[in-house]
Amino acid sequence: MTTENKISNETSQNRLPGLLGKLGKMTSIRDTEVLEQSLLRTLGPLLGVLDTALYRTDDRQALIRVINYHRSKVVEADGVSRVVERIEEVTNLAAVAGDVIGLTDNVRLLGKPCTRLRGSEVLIAYPLYGDNEVCGYFVFQRDREVSPTEDTMIRGVLEVFSNYYALLDISQRDRLTGLLNRQALESNFDRLWTVLAQPDFYAERAAGRRTTPGSNYWLGVIDIDSFKQVNDTFGHMVGDEILLLAARLMSNAFRSGDLLYRYGGEEFVAIVTAENEAIARNIFERVRLAVEACTFPRVEKLTISVGYCQADPNILPVEVLSRADRSLYQAKQDGRNRVYEYQELVRAGVFKEIDANEVEFF
Numbered sequence: 632m633t634t635e636n637k638i639s640n641e642t643s644q645n646r647l648p649g650l651l652g653k654l655g656k657m658t659s660i661r662d663t664e665v666l667e668q669s670l671l672r673t674l675g676p677l678l679g680v681l682d683t684a685l686y687r688t689d690d691r692q693a694l695i696r697v698i699n700y701h702r703s704k705v706v707e708a709d710g711v712s713r714v715v716e717r718i719e720e721v722t723n724l725a726a727v728a729g730d731v732i733g734l735t736d737n738v739r740l741l742g743k744p745c746t747r748l749r750g751s752e753v754l755i756a757y758p759l760y761g762d763n764e765v766c767g768y769f770v771f772q773r774d775r776e777v778s779p780t781e782d783t784m785i786r787g788v789l790e791v792f793s794n795y796y797a798l799l800d801i802s803q804r805d806r807l808t809g810l811l812n813r814q815a816l817e818s819n820f821d822r823l824w825t826v827l828a829q830p831d832f833y834a835e836r837a838a839g840r841r842t843t844p845g846s847n848y849w850l851g852v853i854d855i856d857s858f859k860q861v862n863d864t865f866g867h868m869v870g871d872e873i874l875l876l877a878a879r880l881m882s883n884a885f886r887s888g889d890l891l892y893r894y895g896g897e898e899f900v901a902i903v904t905a906e907n908e909a910i911a912r913n914i915f916e917r918v919r920l921a922v923e924a925c926t927f928p929r930v931e932k933l934t935i936s937v938g939y940c941q942a943d944p945n946i947l948p949v950e951v952l953s954r955a956d957r958s959l960y961q962a963k964q965d966g967r968n969r970v971y972e973y974q975e976l977v978r979a980g981v982f983k984e985i986d987a988n989e990v991e992f993f
């Protein structure tokens with residue numbers, strides 16, 4: 632054995648107990664988002680880097696979000712130093728660096744880790760797999776390439792992560808449509824609201840000005856119209872097929888970064904980003920029109936109604952849902968196949984603004 636191999640073997644053996652402990656911690660986590668953060672927390676220190684990032688793609692392999700993890704050492708007034716960490720999730724992808732896009736494209740095409748020079752350092756990206764397809768990238772920057780030992784370690788950790796992520800993901804997915812389920816929405820509300828409340832650093836940098844936290848997010852409740860009739864006329868199995876087709880259609884009509892959940896039965900919840908009310912309306916109208924324009928098997932014509940409102944981080948999620956749901960109810964009352972926005976209905980005097988104490992669960 633060469634001296635170099637011996638040293639790197641010893642180093643990897645020294646790292647083994649720490650690595651196993653971290654993997655143990657990682658797999659005790661029950662939430663897919665926290666698991667992603669934990670992956671970065673595990674690999675960053677093992678590779679001796681302060682910044683790591685996870686790039687996530689959708690099933691069309693388009694980038695949907697980035698999780699950046701940063702560690703720094705802060706020296707307190709009493710001289711004691713401690714490590715501080717910062718995790719930020721970015722959904723506005725306009726500001727993702729061009730060299731990262733180019734590098735991750737290479738990783739996807741070649742199906743293996745790739746590197747690229749960035750100044751005097753090396754930018755390194757590893758593929759993340761889900762269902763045998765690339766579903767994201769682990770990216771970091773360092774002053775040197777990875778050693779064979781480090782390479783084995785990274786691949787091993789990423790494999791454990793992907794397998795465990797897939798298991799967790801199954802429990803957050805609706806079995807019929809494959810969309811995120813109600814449990815996923817409810818368990819993600821806290822995290823989602825924290826993200827909404829943070830100023831979007833990347834959006835601000837791109838816009839060159841401060842943006843209002845949460846002002847870009849809208850929540851819509853979508854319900855298929857007169858679905859009982861579909862079941863009553865064609866049977867439950869046809870009903871299931873129609874639900875699946877409608878879900879696919881809607882999912883394709885939203886943009887890749889938008890979130891669509893099957894909330895229950897023939898009811899869906901979408902969380903979308905849009906700079907203002909007019910853009911949000913366009914998105915929901917586009918989804919409504921996509922369903923209206925489709926000819927479904929047997930049933931032929933189908934429509935949806937939508938109620939939506941701003942996902943204001945200062946308002947409890949349950950109240951935001953309630954506002955969208957009341958708007959949806961009004962759309963149904965007024966004849967279905969329409970999109971209503973909450974504030975618009977308040978302005979029109981259709982109903983008064985919900986008092987926080989009047990919130991109803993639905």
Ligand SMILES: Nc1nc2c(ncn2[C@@H]2O[C@H](COP(=O)(O)OP(=O)(O)OP(=O)(O)O)[C@@H](O)[C@H]2O)c(=O)[nH]1
Binds near residue numbers: 807
């Ligand atoms: N096939 C099928 N039907 C479902 C599923 N979940 C809910 N449904 C049916 O969806 C129908 C919903 O009916 P209603 O709540 O009366 O509403 P609707 O007929 O859509 O009428 P509006 O909402 O007022 O337009 C019921 O018949 C449910 O049985 C499912 O997973 N598969």
